[in-house]
Amino acid sequence: MPAPRNAPKSEVLRGLVDRVVFHNEDNGYCILKIVPEGRRDVVSLIGKAPRVVAGEEFEAKGIWEPNRDFGPQFKADALKLRRPDSLAGIERYLGSGLIEGIGPKYAKRMVEKFGPKVFDIIENESKKLEDVEGVGKKRRVEIRESWIKQKSIHGIMLFLHQHGISSSRALRIYKTYGEESQAVLKENPYRLAQDIRGIGFKTADDIAYQLGVAEDAPERIKAGILHVLETAAGSGHCCVPETEVIKKAIDLLGVEALIAPQIDALITEDKVERHSDAGTPARNEDAAIGTAGKSAHITSLYLPYLRAAEQSIAANVKSLAALPAAYPSIDEDAALAWVMKKTGKELADSQQRAVREALRHRLLIITGGPGVGKTTILRSILLILQSKQIKLVLAAPTGRAAKRLTESTGLEAKTLHRLLEYQGEGQWGRHRGKPLAGHLFVVDEASMIDAPLMAQFLSALPDGAHLLIVGDADQLPS
Structure with a gap:
């Protein structure tokens, strides 16, 4: 038309x-x-x-x-x-605030001193900048470093913008990879999903498409498989049956033939682990047998950090469960009568049994839906042990859960991150080498705790610690 x-x-x-x-x-x-x-x-x-x-x-x-x-x-x-060629444009450009150490005053002096060669002077002969009034070594170094950084950022932003990527993401990419940004993206754009928080597989896949990465490229298949496992981890699953991973990867990627070989490649690269339900690492042929339905064993795939967390949790729980409680001598009947009188609440037989178990064992899990009396049991246990001068430490996975725990028990409760002194970037102030202090540790809303956090918490318990875990397996999974 x-x-x-x-x-x-x-x-x-x-x-x-x-x-x-x-x-x-x-x-x-x-x-x-x-x-x-x-x-x-x-x-x-x-x-x-x-x-x-x-x-x-x-x-x-x-x-x-x-x-x-x-x-x-x-x-x-x-x-x-x-970049401008005219002297007026160069002066305005340098004085815009883009380059650290140069404002309108220094921009004017530099242009007067070096004319149109000023950009080349900054980049290749920066020592000459000290000939400009007011510019010493410190400012000269600051100017050149800022110039090189801005030049690199500008090149990256232009490269990404040409491929439909926003400037804000370009800046985040630059902060992660520096001057290697373009090389990283051209080699494997799916690294973005692994390395930069907030950029997931779908965003990386869009960028890869813009860069011309083939639909059946090995790096795309690998990234899709990892995405399937990471999505499952976000729903609380430490592992996923391999047949299910393959099915979800096919749905996500739209290809089929290369998925199984790339799973093997990820295992070789130690980015994924394959284990059978017999508890031993599974071979590729075991997975094939399982897929064909000719074996009783099911192979599952793990992200290594989740497998490590799961094993750490199992080892610590086994160790705690093998030991009896080490509280001072407690007359259970007298303690129950005392706590019911103090609270004014009569405990049902099942509740009394739960209190007795807590006084006898190093580890106890109290689970059940709303209204079954978990809070009443917990308060009774804490009151009895508090009267015996036992140091109690209460925690929960979120601020809201910690506040509810404080309100229901009358004792201070912290978030697990605060208790473990989280310092960011996966660093913790409390760990096996610097354990927590306390006798009984109570964790509420345990179903909201993911495996790595639980592993970190258990590893930070001191020798002789007792643990009481409270939660509802059917509520708010991590």
Whole structure:
């Protein structure tokens, strides 16, 4: 269909960016004040760019559109930016605040001293910057380091923006990989999903598609398999039957033939573990037999850190369960009578039995749905042990759960992260080498605790510790 007779014609506009009015890093949308070539007046330009700096030279293709409030605006369908060549543009560019250590005053002095060679001086002969009044070694080093960083970021942002990736993500990618960013993305864009929080498989897959990665590329298949296992982990599963992993990976990736070989490749690379329900590492042929339904054993796939957490939990629980309680001598009948009188609540036979078990064993799990009396049992146990000067430590996985535990027991409860002194980046202040202090540790809402956190908590228990775990297996799984 031909364009309307009165439709404005597309034209190419060149000039200088005078000021950045608005720039959205997520989608590149920007509103600029520009000075077109051959004109002295400042006009508005609307377009998209990964990054834009006052003083840059631009080339835009688009149309002029009238605006009732701001006058004519140039709407750019395509916008290219580059460092300026003119002395006025260079001065504005350097003085824009983009380069640390250079403001308008130093920008003016540098341009006066070095003219159009100033960019080359900063990058390759920065020692000469000390010839500029007020620039010493410290400022000179700061300027050059900032220049190199901004140059690298700019190149990455342009590269990613050309492939439909937002500027904010480009910055996060740069912070993770530095100057290796483009090389990493070209080699394996699926590393983004593994290395950068907030970028999942689907985002990495979109980026890979933009970069021309084939649908059946091995790195794509591997990333999809890991995504299936990580999604399952988010729902509380430490492992997934291999047949189910294959099925979900086929649904996700739209390919079938390469999935089994890439599972084997991930196992070889120690990124996935395969185990049978017999408790031993499974071979590939075992998985094939299981898939065909000719073996009684089911093979499952683990992410290694979850397998390690599961094994650590099992070892610690087994150790605790093998030991009797080490409390001072307690007359159970007298203690039960005393606590029922103190609380004014008569305990049912099953509740009394639970209290007795807690006083006899190093480890006890109290589980059940709402209204079965878990809180009453817990309060009774804590009151009895508190009267024996036992140091009690209460915790829960979330702030809200910890607050409820405090309100129901009258004792301070902390989140597990606070109790274990979480320091970020997987670092903890409390661990096997620096254990917690206390005699009885109570953890409520245990179904909300994931395997790595539970493993960390159990490993931080001191020698001689007792553990009481409370929760509802059917409520709020981790």
